[in-house]
Amino acid sequence: MATLTFSGGIHPYDGKNLTKDKPIREVLPKGDLVYPLSQHIGAPATPIVKKGDRVLTGQKIAEASAFVSAPVYATVSGTVKAIEPRRVVTGDNVMSIVVENDGLYEEVEYWEPLDPTENTREEIIERIKEAGIVGMGGAGFPTFIKLSPKEPEKIDYVIVNCAECEPYLTSDYRRMMEEPEKLVEGLKVSLSLFPNAHGILGVEDNKKDCVEILKNLTKDDNRITVKALKTKYPQGAERQLIYATTGRMINSSMLPADAGCVVNNVDTVVAIYHAIYEGKPLMERIVTVTGDAIADPRNFKVRIGTNYHELIEEAGGFKTEPAKIISGGPMMGFGIFDLDVPTTKTASALLCLTKDDVSSMEPTACIKCGRCVEVCPGRVLPNKLMVAAIHDDEETFLKLNGMECCECGCCSYVCPAKRPLTQTIKSMRKMQLAKKKK
Amino acid sequence: MGGLLKVSSNPHVRSKVNTVGIMFAVVLALLPAAGFGIYNFGPRALWVILVTVVSTVLTEFLFGLYKKKQTIGDLSAVVTGLLLAMNLPVSIPLWMAALGGVFAILVVKCLFGGLGQNFMNPALAARCFLLISFPKQMTDFVTDAYTGATPLAALKAGEEVNILDMVIGTIPGTIGETSVIAIVIGACLLILLGIIDLRIPGSYIVTFVVFIGLFGGHGFDMAYISAQMAGGGLMLGAFFMATDYVTRPITVKGQYIYGIVLGILTGIFRVFGASSEGVSYAIILGNLLVPLIEKITVPTAFGKGGRKHEK
Numbered sequence: 001m002a003t004l005t006f007s008g009g010i011h012p013y014d015g016k017n018l019t020k021d022k023p024i025r026e027v028l029p030k031g032d033l034v035y036p037l038s039q040h041i042g043a044p045a046t047p048i049v050k051k052g053d054r055v056l057t058g059q060k061i062a063e064a065s066a067f068v069s070a071p072v073y074a075t076v077s078g079t080v081k082a083i084e085p086r087r088v089v090t091g092d093n094v095m096s097i098v099v100e101n102d103g104l105y106e107e108v109e110y111w112e113p114l115d116p117t118e119n120t121r122e123e124i125i126e127r128i129k130e131a132g133i134v135g136m137g138g139a140g141f142p143t144f145i146k147l148s149p150k151e152p153e154k155i156d157y158v159i160v161n162c163a164e165c166e167p168y169l170t171s172d173y174r175r176m177m178e179e180p181e182k183l184v185e186g187l188k189v190s191l192s193l194f195p196n197a198h199g200i201l202g203v204e205d206n207k208k209d210c211v212e213i214l215k216n217l218t219k220d221d222n223r224i225t226v227k228a229l230k231t232k233y234p235q236g237a238e239r240q241l242i243y244a245t246t247g248r249m250i251n252s253s254m255l256p257a258d259a260g261c262v263v264n265n266v267d268t269v270v271a272i273y274h275a276i277y278e279g280k281p282l283m284e285r286i287v288t289v290t291g292d293a294i295a296d297p298r299n300f301k302v303r304i305g306t307n308y309h310e311l312i313e314e315a316g317g318f319k320t321e322p323a324k325i326i327s328g329g330p331m332m333g334f335g336i337f338d339l340d341v342p343t344t345k346t347a348s349a350l351l352c353l354t355k356d357d358v359s360s361m362e363p364t365a366c367i368k369c370g371r372c373v374e375v376c377p378g379r380v381l382p383n384k385l386m387v388a389a390i391h392d393d394e395e396t397f398l399k400l401n402g403m404e405c406c407e408c409g410c411c412s413y414v415c416p417a418k419r420p421l422t423q424t425i426k427s428m429r430k431m432q433l434a435k436k437k438k
Numbered sequence: 439m440g441g442l443l444k445v446s447s448n449p450h451v452r453s454k455v456n457t458v459g460i461m462f463a464v465v466l467a468l469l470p471a472a473g474f475g476i477y478n479f480g481p482r483a484l485w486v487i488l489v490t491v492v493s494t495v496l497t498e499f500l501f502g503l504y505k506k507k508q509t510i511g512d513l514s515a516v517v518t519g520l521l522l523a524m525n526l527p528v529s530i531p532l533w534m535a536a537l538g539g540v541f542a543i544l545v546v547k548c549l550f551g552g553l554g555q556n557f558m559n560p561a562l563a564a565r566c567f568l569l570i571s572f573p574k575q576m577t578d579f580v581t582d583a584y585t586g587a588t589p590l591a592a593l594k595a596g597e598e599v600n601i602l603d604m605v606i607g608t609i610p611g612t613i614g615e616t617s618v619i620a621i622v623i624g625a626c627l628l629i630l631l632g633i634i635d636l637r638i639p640g641s642y643i644v645t646f647v648v649f650i651g652l653f654g655g656h657g658f659d660m661a662y663i664s665a666q667m668a669g670g671g672l673m674l675g676a677f678f679m680a681t682d683y684v685t686r687p688i689t690v691k692g693q694y695i696y697g698i699v700l701g702i703l704t705g706i707f708r709v710f711g712a713s714s715e716g717v718s719y720a721i722i723l724g725n726l727l728v729p730l731i732e733k734i735t736v737p738t739a740f741g742k743g744g745r746k747h748e749k
């Protein structure tokens with residue numbers, strides 16, 4: 001059988017060898033912890049503690065303020081020092097709860113474990129909602145909403161995104177190597193919510209060892225299939241992943257549920273496991289700290305709220321001056337100008353590079369080579385969309401399916417003229433989306 | 439950490455392929471054909487090549503001075519100059535070759551906005567310009583080595599031609615078009631480097647062969663068809679001119695259509711036209727159809743055929 005994939009895509013230098021074989025090491029925060037109230041898509045959470053309060057590890061400090069929202073939990077014990085705007089990776093100032101760590105790690109009494117075979121669907125979903133679980137691959141969409149579509153019996157596939165197609169990232173890989181049982185059990189919890197669904201673990205074939213381990217673990221479960229996918233960016237993009245694993249296609253106006261699919265990231269599924277079987281809210285995630293500027297690149301188990309400075313320190317600091325620091329992967333991460341930001345629910349990596357490709361390459365004229373068209377997984381014409389966007393030509397932009405761009409960055413990556421295609425199209429899309437909202 | 443960090447919107451990495459690299463590869467790929475031209479026609483061919491390249495680069499340089507923006511570093515003018523020389527007879531007066539270079543760069547490229555903005559292939563447009571202006575000098579293929587007609591003209595007159603000579607290239611013609619082997623070596627390099635693919639050359643040549651078979655008057659006579667394929671500028675045109683990024687459609691479907699259109703036009707010009715050759719005009723005409731071809735071949739976006747999300 002041919003390897004499962006989609007058309008288009010790129011093969012950038014993947015840099016995974018830096019951290020691939022480094023076991024996950026836990027990092028205990030030393031300094032203050034900062035919990036932005038908006039680490040997810042939707043309404044910011046509302047603080048339920050005030051300055052001076054003592055909080056415990058695992059204590060809820062902010063609650064969901066609307067349907068699309070998520071609560072936030074303290075990940076250390078200590079005192080609430082302030083509730084004030086703090087900088088986050090995107091460069092925005094976001095209202096945050098600052099907790100001074102007392103180093104005691106006193107814990108609350110966690111919830112009772114649940115049993116998917118006995119507890120009701122509503123109880124399971126309520127627990128996932130209460131645990132503050134959101135999509136940890138980057139988008140941060142509240143997971144309980146994904147798990148409660150209008151017609152659960154119409155969901156045919158529950159897909160776990162184990163592709164990890166972003167270069168340099170190995171956090172999901174390490175998680176799958178070290179705690180594959182949690183991943184599989186977490187998936188079984190999700191499957192218990194959908195009577196007709198089949199579980200799929202979609203893994204890129206550069207992680208053959210993971211494929212083997214997961215296959216072994218699921219060999220007696222006929223509701224779960226492990227599927228090896230071709231190693232290619234963006235294999236883990238939601239639409240491409242659904243296509244590669246099920247052959248179904250969705251566009252920008254559809255949700256995975258419209259194609260009978262639910263897609264979750266590895267860490268998200270593990271968080272579901274923790275919430276159901278250990279009664280713990282979302283408090284930690286795996287972060288890959290890597291790049292050629294880092295002395296000792298590693299994978300860390302990090303408590304949410306931990307300052308990025310501490311992660312760099314844990315990884316031995318800088319061995320050379322970094323020119324660029326990225327929160328997330330090089331294709332879709334955020335370039336940051338200040339390390340004084342907290343780890344959030346959606347931060348998968350901290351990448352420090354000694355060379356900045358972007359500022360070292362001046363954009364030149366488009367020669368219409370068509371490389372952007374060849375690699376575009378959304379099957380649009382990036383060069384024409386960019387021209388339409390520059391001219392603010394809304395009609396042409398929409399006619400050329402500009403809204404179907406998934407902002408994966410392939411076009412900018414391959415462009416021999418180094419034109420900022422993705423960036424320009426992204427701005428235009430944002431403007432169009434804002435207009436629609438009005 | 440002393441200095442400020444640079445912030446930019448994602449993606450943060452870029453491939454190593456750049457415009458200069460692509461242009462350089464095309465220059466390299468043209469060297470076998472150019473080298474064979476010099477071998478076949480003697481050192482004057484080298485002079486013609488030098489004159490066109492200097493003329494195209496100098497024109498772009500001077501225009502750059504006027505626009506206060508220098509672009510000769512991208513090597514595209516070198517490619518144009520080289521391609522133009524490939525399309526000229528070795529006996530052409532050097533001033534005509536130089537004039538062709540000026541026309542290609544100034545009129546066809548710079549006046550329309552420079553690299554990427556021209557809607558016709560500059561080298562071919564210049565060739566057509568020279569062909570119309572100086573038909574006698576542009577079709578004079580008599581040299582010390584060759585006194586007869588070009589194989590295509592001979593073919594049109596109903597004479598026998600030597601296929602082997604045509605494949606090797608020891609025949610009269612323009613400097614770079616005669617050797618099928620040299621052209622194919624260069625084309626293979628471009629294909630291996632991923633700079634061109636076979637969509638346009640393939641559909642172009644196949645369509646042309648079918649057309650000649652149907653309307654050429656010789657049926658599917660292999661000897662005749664091979665001579666038609668190897669003769670004139672078809673190989674050079676299909677691999678080096680029709681694949682010119684700027685003037686071919688960017689859509690995949692459009693590239694096949696474009697190749698088919700070129701095949702049909704070349705066939706019409708060669709079979710029914712007054713001249714035995716028609717590749718240049720076919721490609722120039724094809725260039726003009728590109729915006730239209732692109733318009734009707736906008737691809738269906740991923741998932742667009744699917745069910746809409748009801749709201």
